[in-house]
Amino acid sequence: MPELRATTLVDAPLHTVAAALLDARLLTTSIRGLGVRITSAEPLLRVGAELAGSVGPVNGRLVVTRADVTGVSAELVGGPLPRFTLVTDLLHTGGGTMVVDSVEWGSPGGPFGRLADVLVGRGLALRVLQARADAVARRSVELVGARVVVGAAVVRDGAVLAQQRAYPPDAAGRWELPGGGVEPEERDVDAVARECAEELGVVVAVGDRIGPDVPLRADLLLRVYTARLVEGEPEAREHLALAWVPPEELDSLDWLPADRVLLPALHDLLEPRE
Known part of the structure; x- marks a missing residue:
């Protein structure tokens, strides 16, 4: 061959x-x-x-x-x-x-x-x-040299937290991990913690980086880290809804394209291999 x-x-x-x-x-x-x-x-x-x-x-x-x-x-x-x-x-x-x-x-x-x-x-x-x-x-x-958007894979009881977009129109109703842009001179892990506080009203402990970086645009990357709830209960402050998604439901959710790329990493996170 x-x-x-x-x-x-x-x-x-x-x-x-x-x-x-x-x-x-x-x-x-x-x-x-x-x-x-x-x-x-x-x-x-x-x-x-x-x-x-x-x-x-x-x-x-x-x-x-x-x-x-x-x-x-x-x-x-x-x-x-x-x-x-x-x-x-x-x-x-x-x-x-x-x-x-x-x-x-x-x-x-x-x-x-x-x-x-x-x-x-x-x-x-x-x-x-x-x-x-x-x-x-x-x-x-x-x-x-691309700018970075961070995402948080917040895990509790074997499920990962997802949020449903309210806007823009072409993304409304679809699901994504919490997160947002990294500000100038801000570390990735600090941006993850800040975004979780602003979007969800919670305090998290940021863990390891998971999955590949995902290109969003020519000069913009999505980078995802694990996170653990330390204080507070997540609220949908800027989104239509929140959901704790177990591994068996990951593939059926209507994710945004960039987040769907990360599904294998999320499966590995929720279903660790022996």
Whole structure:
């Protein structure tokens, strides 16, 4: 089974590179002009998201199977190839973040299919991997200086606190984690505590960072921390409603796109693995 791998060292923190990988536009635009076309109906890659793809006249669908701080993976569903996977792994090093891109595919058509792999498939795959790696490196460097919005994963009795947006109109009725913008010279953890006090009327103890940073706009990132209630009972001061969401209900809630990316991290938080 043919497999190709490309490695790039990016001068940016691992969480920032992970954020760059989540930008669906990065994947869809970086390979234009190479005879490969990938489109996404969603702005962010998340587990379960589907991408429509084509190589010349051959069409198929890629389903995202991983999208977290360790990287991104996608597998082909349907199409003429018996197997096709696209994997990006991230590794922290002393000199930056190592980005390891690999693509693996099955060869239809016996010896003629294998010949096509050598003459066409491998060369095209290498160009795609290089274009993607270059785009990831550029976007990661851009995001290093991005402004930050923090979110709080407030957990109690095995459930996480979610709040339902009241505005703007395109977000009204959907759910998100509590949080807000980090002020100049303010630390992330202090912003989490302040936002919980302002939005919910509670005092929290801020814990560890979870999940990847999520790109909201070209110069804005969402960064989420765990939090524990210390004082007060949460109130919906600026939102339509609050809800304590157990793990079995996480996937059914109508989350905003950025918060939906974080569902695997929330599942891990509420259902710790042994």
